[in-house]
Amino acid sequence: MNSPSLAACLIFSACLFCTGLAGVLLRRNLILILAGIELMLNAANINFVAFWRHHPASDDVAGPVMVLFALAIAAAEAAVGLALVISIFRHYKSTNPETMEDKSS
Amino acid sequence: MWFEDLLIQIKSVLVLNAPEGLRPILSAMLSATPILSAFGGLFAAVTLLERKMLGRIQNRYGPNRVGPFGIFQPVADGIKMLTKEDIVPKTADHSIHFLAPLLLLLTAMLGLSVIPYGEKLVAIRFEAGIVFFFAVGGAAELAVFMAGWASRNKYALLGSLRAIAQMVSYEIPLILSSVCVLMAAGTLSLDEVAKSQSGSMLSWYIMTPWGLMGCVLFLIATLAEVNRSPFDIPEAESELIAGHMTEYSGFKYAVFFLAEFVAMFAMCALTATLFLGGYHPPLPILAFIPGPFWLFAKLMVLVLLFIWIRGTMPRLRADQLMEFAWKFMLPMAVINLISTGCWIALGRGSLGWGLSALINLAAYGALSRWLSSRPNQQKRTYRFAEGPMHAA
Amino acid sequence: MTTVFCITALTTLASAVAAMSLRNLVHCVLCLTVSFIGMAMVYLQLSSQFVGFAQVMVYVGAVAILMIFALLMTRGGQELFMREWRPMHWLVGGLVSLALLAVLVGSILQSPVIQNTGPVDKVERVKDLGQSLVYEYLLPLEALALLLTVALIGAALIALPPKQYPIKPQPRENS
Amino acid sequence: MIGKGILKGMMETARNLTGSFHDPERLTTVSYPEEKIPAKENARNFPFLVYDGDDWESGLRCVSCQICEKECPPQCIYIEKDTQKKADFLGKLQFQPKVFDIDVSVCMGCQICVEVCPFESIRMDRDFEYAKSDRFEGLLLHKEQLAKSNKYYHQIHPTEATETDAIREGKRQDHLAKERAKAEKLAQAKEAASKSQSKEPNKE
Numbered sequence: 106m107n108s109p110s111l112a113a114c115l116i117f118s119a120c121l122f123c124t125g126l127a128g129v130l131l132r133r134n135l136i137l138i139l140a141g142i143e144l145m146l147n148a149a150n151i152n153f154v155a156f157w158r159h160h161p162a163s164d165d166v167a168g169p170v171m172v173l174f175a176l177a178i179a180a181a182e183a184a185v186g187l188a189l190v191i192s193i194f195r196h197y198k199s200t201n202p203e204t205m206e207d208k209s210s
Numbered sequence: 211m212w213f214e215d216l217l218i219q220i221k222s223v224l225v226l227n228a229p230e231g232l233r234p235i236l237s238a239m240l241s242a243t244p245i246l247s248a249f250g251g252l253f254a255a256v257t258l259l260e261r262k263m264l265g266r267i268q269n270r271y272g273p274n275r276v277g278p279f280g281i282f283q284p285v286a287d288g289i290k291m292l293t294k295e296d297i298v299p300k301t302a303d304h305s306i307h308f309l310a311p312l313l314l315l316l317t318a319m320l321g322l323s324v325i326p327y328g329e330k331l332v333a334i335r336f337e338a339g340i341v342f343f344f345a346v347g348g349a350a351e352l353a354v355f356m357a358g359w360a361s362r363n364k365y366a367l368l369g370s371l372r373a374i375a376q377m378v379s380y381e382i383p384l385i386l387s388s389v390c391v392l393m394a395a396g397t398l399s400l401d402e403v404a405k406s407q408s409g410s411m412l413s414w415y416i417m418t419p420w421g422l423m424g425c426v427l428f429l430i431a432t433l434a435e436v437n438r439s440p441f442d443i444p445e446a447e448s449e450l451i452a453g454h455m456t457e458y459s460g461f462k463y464a465v466f467f468l469a470e471f472v473a474m475f476a477m478c479a480l481t482a483t484l485f486l487g488g489y490h491p492p493l494p495i496l497a498f499i500p501g502p503f504w505l506f507a508k509l510m511v512l513v514l515l516f517i518w519i520r521g522t523m524p525r526l527r528a529d530q531l532m533e534f535a536w537k538f539m540l541p542m543a544v545i546n547l548i549s550t551g552c553w554i555a556l557g558r559g560s561l562g563w564g565l566s567a568l569i570n571l572a573a574y575g576a577l578s579r580w581l582s583s584r585p586n587q588q589k590r591t592y593r594f595a596e597g598p599m600h601a602a
Numbered sequence: 603m604t605t606v607f608c609i610t611a612l613t614t615l616a617s618a619v620a621a622m623s624l625r626n627l628v629h630c631v632l633c634l635t636v637s638f639i640g641m642a643m644v645y646l647q648l649s650s651q652f653v654g655f656a657q658v659m660v661y662v663g664a665v666a667i668l669m670i671f672a673l674l675m676t677r678g679g680q681e682l683f684m685r686e687w688r689p690m691h692w693l694v695g696g697l698v699s700l701a702l703l704a705v706l707v708g709s710i711l712q713s714p715v716i717q718n719t720g721p722v723d724k725v726e727r728v729k730d731l732g733q734s735l736v737y738e739y740l741l742p743l744e745a746l747a748l749l750l751t752v753a754l755i756g757a758a759l760i761a762l763p764p765k766q767y768p769i770k771p772q773p774r775e776n777s
Numbered sequence: 778m779i780g781k782g783i784l785k786g787m788m789e790t791a792r793n794l795t796g797s798f799h800d801p802e803r804l805t806t807v808s809y810p811e812e813k814i815p816a817k818e819n820a821r822n823f824p825f826l827v828y829d830g831d832d833w834e835s836g837l838r839c840v841s842c843q844i845c846e847k848e849c850p851p852q853c854i855y856i857e858k859d860t861q862k863k864a865d866f867l868g869k870l871q872f873q874p875k876v877f878d879i880d881v882s883v884c885m886g887c888q889i890c891v892e893v894c895p896f897e898s899i900r901m902d903r904d905f906e907y908a909k910s911d912r913f914e915g916l917l918l919h920k921e922q923l924a925k926s927n928k929y930y931h932q933i934h935p936t937e938a939t940e941t942d943a944i945r946e947g948k949r950q951d952h953l954a955k956e957r958a959k960a961e962k963l964a965q966a967k968e969a970a971s972k973s974q975s976k977e978p979n980k981e
Contacts, residue, residue, distance in 0.1 A: 108648055109607040112716040117611045117644070119706035121618055121637075123699040128622030130695035136672055137627065140634050143665065144618055147641050150657075158648045158724070166727075166734050169653045172645075173735075176653075176660050177746050181753035183665045187672040188761035194676040195763070266797040267790045270806045306632070337728050341655040348663025352635060355670055359628055371674070374667060381663070398652075398728050522790040523783065538779065578779035 114155035122148035135190045135200045213500030214328045241333045253471045254284035260517045267521035294460035303360040310357035311465040318469045320346040321476035326401040328501035339400040361457035369453020373444030383539035384431035387424045390550035391484045404488030414487040419567035420550040425485040432477040440523035482508035545573040614640030635666045649725045821901035822886045826923045833924040838898035841874035845890035853883035867952045882916040
């Protein structure tokens with residue numbers, strides 16, 4: 106099975122990363138900002154696997170292992186992040202980061 | 211063996227006579243077609259069998275009008291479903307409303323592709339086959355949500371959220387109870403798991419204490435995962451008017467049913483592969499009967515068990531369902547992992563067998579004692595039906 | 603570069619762009635799910651099965667569902683961003699990410715790594731993966747287990763309603 | 778132990794399942810159009826009109842008093858009075874119904890018409906096979922379809938029919954007694970009159 110070349114994978118992941126970044130910069134909803142962060146994490150993961158795939162050393166599995174760790178961390182991040190979003194929503198009645206202001210003042 | 215060789219011969223003749231460019235597609239289609247048609251036929255047969263059996267359990271005959279003993283009832287049902295009007299709510303999200311049943315069917319059918327039907331009959335030989343199975347099974351939750359959300363109906367949304375909560379909760383004990391088999395077999399590939407149980411019935415994993423417990427836990431979680439009674443809260447007809455299927459009619463509704471049944475078959479096939487020796491006959495001398503037959507026989511036994519359970523048990527309340535998942539299934543599955551570890555560490559002999567049985571029995575006894583002593587497990591008194599108000 | 607990869611990559615990118623720009627938030631999450639699945643297919647093409655399946659399991663089976671639940675629980679507070687359309691904002695944000703993209707692509711195309719290496723014939727074996735997880739990377743694995751436990755408990759605690767908990771069981775009086 | 782109750786229940790249903798093949802006690806359902814369970818005596822669903830004797834038109838008990846029409850909650854009875862009076866079983870002259878329709882698609886079987894009928898004319902039937910291909914005309918029952926003989930009434934509800942007969946017999950006896958009393962009174966009055974007539978000349 107012929108796999109995609111390294112350059113193609115890297116450009117693909119760069120595009121994904123920039124899409125995620127644009128989402129984080131432009132969207133005005135905390136959940137979608139989290140989604141953008143997830144996209145950027147995933148783009149980085151693709152790079153790990155692509156470099157592992159094209160590396161001459163045949164017996165190490167560092168790339169996939171790294172991705173597995175990143176997956177687990179991303180899952181933990183999503184869980185805590187979304188819990189935070191929910192508690193922020195409960196406090197401010199909004200998920201727009203721009204409308205949040207210090208209520209105590 | 212001869213049966214599998216025959217099938218493989220037929221397929222290779224057909225593929226080799228095709229033009230070069232078409233071969234991969236033709237090969238994939240030739241692998242997929244028998245599986246899909248076999249399970250489609252099984253779907254028709256099991257709908258009839260289920261209604262017949264439920265009828266017998268409830269002192270009825272079941273369908274007996276269309277054809278002798280009602281055997282053409284599935285055909286009549288199919289014609290009825292196909293000719294019904296397909297109604298889509300005006301405010302529904304049309305594309306998602308259309309995609310949801312197809313996605314659900316897709317996830318159910320993809321699971322069938324990694325089941326080993328015989329020593330050489332595996333549609334896709336993945337090294338991490340069981341991970342694939344659970345991964346595509348996880349996408350079913352998304353399909354259910356799409357169906358419920360796209361309908362723009364409160365009942366549908368509530369039903370789908372309940373379904374997702376239930377499926378997510380029961381996925382954990384499901385995977386944990388299958389992990390004990392993977393530990394014992396030392397592989398993630400389903401055909402390796404089936405191969406490790408060759409020989410007589412005694413080498414099936416259900417014959418060990420952890421295997422028995424794992425099988426029971428797996429079956430219970432399967433019931434919840436495919437929304438079968440008594441865990442059919444998502445489609446509770448009497449309270450949620452069929453949950454996420456409320457706004458579906460005609461053919462799409464039939465597709466939902468097909469998906470549910472195919473998911474059930476896939477889960478039963480997985481149970482048979484993991485715990486009941488897969489395509490191996492119960493006795494070595496019966497090996498002249500081909501492997502697919504044995505797998506389907508085991509699958510049918512499990513399906514009959516499911517129908518029997520459906521005919522027996524009432525529906526669980528939503529909170530009881532969650533409590534059962536998190537307070538009984540999850541600890542029991544984790545303890546079962548420990549007992550599997552003991553069995554493997556003690557050399558898979560009788561000593562390990564005894565210790566494993568001891569751990570499981572002690573855990574089961576302690577858990578059931580703890581659960582049944584909890585205040586919400588006491589006998590309920592119904593204030594208005596049997597309380598002092600009623601007496602007065 | 604094969605056609606299969608092209609199709610997958612384009613679908614993934616298109617759905618990622620859709621996920622970041624659609625108005626309806628549920629559509630956004632569904633598109634995001636499609637792009638997660640596309641990434642899993644890219645992993646499969648890079649011959650690393652287990653990672654691809656784990657990706658589907660974690661992202662489609664868990665993260666997407668979690669996002670949908672969060673979305674439905676924070677309804678009523680969702681501002682549709684098109685309503686407050688600010689061209690300057692979008693221009694600046696878009697330019698920043700496009701500039702980053704240009705820098706990244708330029709450096710990728712210039713780097714000596716992509717000239718030197720062709721694809722190596724290797725397949726990820728699940729057994730190797732597992733062995734290296736429990737021998738080589740045992741400490742990170744344990745740390746990860748701890749992290750996941752903490753995240754589970756922490757997420758549950760953060761998302762709990764602040765006042766109503768612990769819910770006192772109402773004494774069941776016989777009236 | 779968790780699961781004991783489940784196993785018990787499963788055993789019960791398994792007994793039902795296997796028993797349904799040999800034990801008639803466990804298969805109480807019958808295949809309906811081919812075999813029917815004999816109806817219970819008190820089974821009732823729609824009203825019908827009772828007539829005495831053999832000719833339904835002359836023996837109809839109904840006198841078109843229209844009480845049932847007024848009392849019917851879903852208003853499914855429609856009655857038109859005839860223009861001429863006929864003698865009823867007591868010999869009184871009464872109006873007979875020219876039109877008596879019951880729309881059984883509307884009727885809810887409440888039996889209020891039976892309760893209020895002072896002439897024991899309307900009673901409940903137990904025939905339930907009313908399925909028709911025409912749901913408007915076919916389910917609107919006319920006088921000739923509704924009229925059923927007292928013999929039929931005895932067949933379907935023997936106890937009740939006997940009671941009804943007893944009531945009617947009582948009414949007839951009362952009527953006869955009244956007639957007799959009237960006749961006696963009349964006779965007495967006549968006698969008295971004739972006596973007084975005969976006395977009168979004596980007086981003078």
